[in-house]
Amino acid sequence: MTIGTPLWHPGEIPAALLDALKGAKRPLILTHIYPDGDALGSAVAIHRLLEELGATPQTILTHPVPQKLSFIDHDQVAEVLDGEPTPQQIEMAQSCDLVVVVDTSAPDRLGHMRKVVEDCGAPRVCIDHHLDGSVDFFDQIWCESGSPSTGNLVLEVIQSLGCELSQKSAESIFVAIATDTGWFRYSNSGSVAYRYAASLVESGVDPEPIFQRIFQSFSLERTQLLGDLLASIEAPEQNRIVYSVLTEPMRRKRGVDLEDLDGFVDSLGQIAGCEIVFLVVEVGPGRYKVSLRSRGDFSVHPIATRFDGGGHAKAAGCRLEGSEEQVIENLLGQCRLTLDAGPVE
Ligand code: AMP
Ligand code: MN
Ligand code: MN
Numbered sequence: 001m002t003i004g005t006p007l008w009h010p011g012e013i014p015a016a017l018l019d020a021l022k023g024a025k026r027p028l029i030l031t032h033i034y035p036d037g038d039a040l041g042s043a044v045a046i047h048r049l050l051e052e053l054g055a056t057p058q059t060i061l062t063h064p065v066p067q068k069l070s071f072i073d074h075d076q077v078a079e080v081l082d083g084e085p086t087p088q089q090i091e092m093a094q095s096c097d098l099v100v101v102v103d104t105s106a107p108d109r110l111g112h113m114r115k116v117v118e119d120c121g122a123p124r125v126c127i128d129h130h131l132d133g134s135v136d137f138f139d140q141i142w143c144e145s146g147s148p149s150t151g152n153l154v155l156e157v158i159q160s161l162g163c164e165l166s167q168k169s170a171e172s173i174f175v176a177i178a179t180d181t182g183w184f185r186y187s188n189s190g191s192v193a194y195r196y197a198a199s200l201v202e203s204g205v206d207p208e209p210i211f212q213r214i215f216q217s218f219s220l221e222r223t224q225l226l227g228d229l230l231a232s233i234e235a236p237e238q239n240r241i242v243y244s245v246l247t248e249p250m251r252r253k254r255g256v257d258l259e260d261l262d263g264f265v266d267s268l269g270q271i272a273g274c275e276i277v278f279l280v281v282e283v284g285p286g287r288y289k290v291s292l293r294s295r296g297d298f299s300v301h302p303i304a305t306r307f308d309g310g311g312h313a314k315a316a317g318c319r320l321e322g323s324e325e326q327v328i329e330n331l332l333g334q335c336r337l338t339l340d341a342g343p344v345e
Helices: 015-023 037-052 067-072 087-094 113-120 151-160 167-180 192-202 207-215 220-231 248-254 264-268 301-306 324-341
Strands: 027-030 058-061 078-080 098-102 124-128 140-143 241-246 276-284 287-294 315-321
Touching: 015 098, 015 124, 015 140, 015 151, 027 037, 027 113, 037 058, 037 067, 037 078, 037 098, 037 151, 037 167, 058 087, 067 167, 067 207, 087 113, 098 113, 124 151, 151 167, 151 192, 167 192, 167 207, 220 241, 220 248, 220 264, 241 264, 241 324, 248 276, 264 276, 264 287, 276 324, 287 301, 287 324, 301 315, 301 324, 315 324
Parallel strands: 027 058, 027 098, 058 078, 098 124, 124 140, 241 276
Antiparallel strands: 276 287, 287 315
């Protein structure tokens, strides 16, 4: 396996997937739990595309998006569940004639919407760029694991259908690509992310205010919490593994929401010599959300899948339960095994 695919080019979009999008009248658009910039940007761009094609789409998110990203849903088309879907939301969703899933192909990552999808009987299509996922769950899937984001795949779909790219969708897709590549810094950018970005900027997207909004508009409390996290950083194996734990009391002391922790794991990986970074966030009593990143030639994907998670070679995640000590020990054990096995060719 090659880490990152700098020479990635979009493959062929299944014709039946394009036909399904063209034919839908009441499509239901979904993405992964705890949506990020790529999830939201892709979902709203697909929503607008389907509207332009004459459909009445419905987009449902299982969790709120980070406040700093909500601007890319310019017309606030996405509904956000408050826990489980209400009976009205279930009834509405189940009357759909097509389910469109973006930025995940793992049914579990649909959260509370998984059951609605399973019960509704409508055909399911998926546009994604993750390594894992259940191809069998979908009638049509376009999954390009070498793609920097799902957003640029949605752009390809819009262009293949010969539809106009609106200013709003250009901005949403730019944010999808920019956030999944860490503002074009990660190896998943390849050369294509820059090319997509150039074409979107040429079509009128202004990157500077977007950068300000996403990366330079944090609250004082979030910045202080990051300081707390950095102060408790651990770096075993001569700094080759770097990790930190964000407990509920730490987070509550600063009054920061879970969805505002986006980017913390990247701040941990700034230490020279670091190969694997992980951040453990306590999300409930004995429950932890883990973010893993590779800074070198090791894939963190197998570590995440070992704990029933997934993602990409260089950015993956999983959930663990148990005591904090046990969770750290389990993760460190897998990280050491990964380092011992040597880099991925
Ligand atoms: P995060 O660390 O939450 O930014 O996630 C990094 C990557 O791993 C993203 O592509 C996620 O979709 C994926 N990921 C995170 N958590 C999980 C999980 N529990 N199961 C599968 N994939 C995950
Ligand atoms: Mn995502
Ligand atoms: Mn993505």
